[in-house]
Amino acid sequence: MKVTLERKHISSLSKRSFIFWLLLCATALGGCALPALDKRAQSQAFPPSKSTQTGIGQSVTLLAEHLNKATDKLSGIVTLEDPVDAFVARALLAEASELSIDLQYYIWREDIAGKLLLRTLIRAADRGVRVRLLLDDHGSSGMDKTLATLDAHRHIEVRLFNPYSVRSFKSIDYLTDFQRINRRMHNKSFTVDNQISIVGGRNVANEYFGADNGIQFTDLDVLAIGPIVDHVSKDFDRYWSSISAYPIEQLVEASNKEDLRSLGMELESTVLSTEAKPFISAIKASPLLNDLQNQVLEPVFAKVNLVSDDPAKIFGPTPENGLLVQQLDQLLGSPQRSLTLISPYFVPGDTGVQLFRDLEEKGVEIKVLTNSLEANDVALVHSGYAKYRRPLLEAGVQLYELRKFGAIEATPQTRKTASIGSSEASLHAKTFAVDSNTLFVGSFNFDPRSLSLNTELGFLIESPQLAMALETKFDEQIKQAAYEVVLNENKDLEWIEHNGAETRRYEEEPNTSFYQRAVIGLFSFLPIEPLL
Template sequence: MSITRVLCLALLSSLFAGCATHLPQHELPSSHVLPADESSPLVRYVNDRLVDPNDWSAFNPLYEGNDALAARLYLIDQARYGIDLQTYIYADDTTGKLVAAHLLQAADRGVRVRLLIDDIGNSLSDTDLGSLDWHPNIDVRLFNPLQLRHLRMLSKVFEFGRINYRMHNKLLLVDGVAMITGGRNVGDEYYALSPMDFQDIDIIGLGPIAQEAGASFDLFWNHDLAQPVSKILPRSNDQALAALREQLLAARREAAQGTLMEAVAGSSFIQAFQDGRLAWYNGPATWLYDPPAKADAHSDLAGEPFLSRSLARHTGEIEHELLIMSAYLVPGERGQVALTHLLDRGVRVAVLTNSLASTDVLAVHSGYAPYRKPLLAAGMELWELRPLAAQNERVNAFVSDSLASLHAKKFIFDRHTVFIGSLNLDPRSVSLNTEAGVLIEHPGMAEYMGSLFERWTDNDYAWQVVLDEQGDLQWLADDVAWQREPGTGVARRLITWMIGWLPIESQL
C-alpha cells in the first residue's frame, strides 16, 4: 500500500465515511465445496498420512518462496474435483499468469474452479477476468467490487464507506482435503521473484482442517459482497478465452526457460511430498476467521473483531511466552494494554516487525513508532527486520539486489500452539478487513516456528530495539549501536514523522 493511497484513505474516511453504496444481490443458487472420493490422488494421500482422520489434521510449513509456489501449482495439478482460491491480491505478473495457466488446465480436465479475489487487490483486467469466467468450469467472483469499473479512483471516492472494508483472506483449497493458507497472495513479491521480497511462512494442511476452511470459503462465496463477474462485467466469448489461453501458454513457456521453473521443479518440498518422505505434524487444529458480514458496511456486524477476539482468549491463557511476527504492528491502546498486562504477569513477549528501512508502508510505521518506547519500558522484547536480511543465505534467488520486507503473521503461544494466517496486529486487520488462519495445537510445530523466530531475530536478519540509559531508542546488531532508524535517510524519516501527525491510525 503506497503512502499516497494511505493518505487518500485517511482523507476519504473523514469526507465520505457515510457514503456506503449498495451492491446488487446476485440471487444465484448456493455453491459449496465438492466432496471428493478415493479417485482423487490427494484423498488417497491424506488417508494414508492422517493419524486420526476424524479429529486430527496434518501440517507442514512452507518457508521458501519456491516451495510455496511449487506447492500451490502441484496441488492444483493434482485436483480431480474442485479448486477454491481466495486471495486479497492477484497480480498480473509471472506468478499470476502461472497460477491462471494451471487453473485453466485443471478446468480443461473437468475440475470445477472457484476464484474469489478482493477487487481492490486485483490487477487482472476485466477482459481477462471475464475470459476466465467464460470457461464452463471456472467461476470468478470479485469481493466488494468497485462499481465504476473504468473510473476506479472516482469509485473509491464516492463508494468509500463501503469499499473501505476488504477481504484480506488467503486460502487455496483442493478437492476438499488439502489447503494452503498464510500471508502470501498471488504475486511475484511473495515468491522471491521481484526486487521487493516479502518474507513469509505458509502452512499446508490436510484433512479436517481443509473441511473447516472450505466451510468459511462457502460463506464468502455465497455472500452478496462476492459479485459474479458474469453479472457485473461485459459478456465474454470463445475468442476472448482462446486469446487468454494463448497468452497464458506463452507465459508458461517463457517461465519454463528461466531459473524460476527450474527452482520450482527442483523444490525439495515437492520431491519429499511425492516420495512420501515429508514429515507431517499431526494434531488438533481450528480454522479461525472473520465472517464476510464483517466487511459489509450495511451489516450490524460490520467491523466486529471476531478473529482477534478468538486469539485474545488464547492470549489470556498464556503462562510463559508469546512470540509475534507481524508485518504491520500498530497495537492501538487496547493492544498496548493487553501486551502490558501479559508483561506484568511475567510473560515473555517478543515481537518481530518491519523496520523503517524494510517496511513497504511508511504510514504504518508512523502509527507503530509511538508504541515502541512504552512497550519496551514495560519489558517487551522487540526486533525490526533488516532490509538485506541474510541476503546471501536465503532470500531472492531470481532477482539481484532484492530487498527483504517482513510479511509473516504468526503468533506462538507457550511453544505449544501456533496461529498462522493473514492477521496483522493493526487496526485495519482487527476492524476493517476480514482475516483468517489456522490455530494448531502441536508443540513440535510451535517449537519449529519458535526456532524460525529466533533465526529471524538473529543479527543477520534483524536489529534489536532497546532503550538506552536515557530512555531513548537504540538499535543493536553486529556489536554496533544506532541512535536513529538504521538504513534510512533524512527524507524517509521526515516523511514518516510528518505522516505521524495525521489522525489515520484507525485506517492502518
C-alpha cells in the same frame, strides 16, 4: 466589444461544460449501483465422501494410515517458508487436481507467478475440474478483462469480493461509498479436491514467491491435510455465497471462446519465458507429490482450529463471536509464559500496549518482530507503529525490526538460495507462538485494519513442535536479521545492528534519510491510525 463577447462566450461554454460534467458525474454516481444477486448460481464444496476418492484424497488417507494418525481428530501440517516451495506446492496441487480448486486471495497480479498459476487453473478446468476463484476487487485491480475471460470457461467461475461499482474510475467509490469500499477481504486460501489446503500470508504475485527484482517478502504458509481442510472449504463457501461476492459476469463485459483461446495461448507461452524457467525447473524437481503418494511426506499432526472473520464484517457489526480476534481469545485465553509475535504491520494502539504491559507484569516474556522503516513496503503504517516503540520498551517488550537485507532463512531442510530475484527483504509473515505450545499462521496483522476493517483467516495449531520451532528460529536468527531496538541510559531510542561478533549502534532509524523520518513524524500526528 469583440473581446467582451469572446469572454462572455468562453464563460458560457465553461458553464455549459461544468453543467455537462456535473450531470455526467451525477449519472455515474447514481446509476452505477451494484447489481442484484438473485440470479447468482449456487455451489458448495464437494463432500468428503466424494473428494476422498480422488488421487490426492486416497494419498492423504494412506499417509494418515501409514503414520497411524486418526484423521477425524488431527490434521497434518507442513510449513512452507521457502518462497519457491510455496509456489511449487500450489502449482503441483493444481496440476494433480481431479475434482475442484477453490482459491481466495486479496492480491493477484498478472506477472510471471500470477500467469503461471492462471495457466494451471485453465489446464485443470480443461480436464473438467471445477475452479472457483474469489478475489478482492481492490487487490486484483487491472485484471477485469482477464478474469472475465477465465469466467468464459465452462468450468471456471470468478467472483469479486466487495467490488467497486464504477469500473472505469474506481476512485469515485471512495467519495460516494468510503465506509464500505475501505473494507477489504484479506483472506488467503488455496484448496484442492477438498483434501489439501494452503493457508497463510502469501498473495499471488512475484514478490511473494521470490521472483521480483525489487523487494522480496519474507513470508509463511502452511499446507494442511485432514479434517481442517473441510473447515477451510466450508469457510470458503461462506464467503463465496455472501452478499459481497459478485459474479464477474455481472460487473464486466463478458468474453467469448476466442478470447479464452487467446488467453490460453498467451499463458502457455509464458512457460517459455526466461523469467519462468526457474519456476518450471523447481516444479519438475519437486518431490512433493511423490512424497505424498509414497507416504513419505512428513507433516506434523496436531489439533488445528480455523479462525475467520464473518464476511458481514465488511458492513460493520457482526454476529456474536463473528470476529477472528474473538475466536482467538476464546481458544487461547491469556499467555502464561511467553508470546513471540511476528507482524509486518504492527500498530498495537494504547490498548495493545496496555495488554503487553499487563502480561509483562505477570511474568510473560514478549518478543516482537516487525519491519524497520527501511524494509517497510507501506511507510504510512510505520508512522502508526513508531510512536508506540517507547511505551512498548518501557513495558518490557523485546522489540526487533527486520533489516532491508535481513531475510530470515528457511529451515535447514529447504533451499538456502530460494529467492529467484533480488535479496532485499520485507517482512510479510503473520504468525505468533504462545507458551511454546500453540502456533498461529494466517493473514491477520496486529493492526487496526486487520482488527476492525478487513476480513482475515488463519489456523491456530496446537503443536509444541511447531511453536518451539518458531521460537528457536527467532532466538537463533533474529539478531543477525534485524535491528534490536532498545532504550539507552538516557531513555532515548537506539537501534543495535549485530553482525557476527560486531555491533553498531544508531541514534536515528538506520539507513533512512532526514526527509523519510520527517514524513513519518508528520504522519504520526495525523488522525489516521484507525485506517492503518
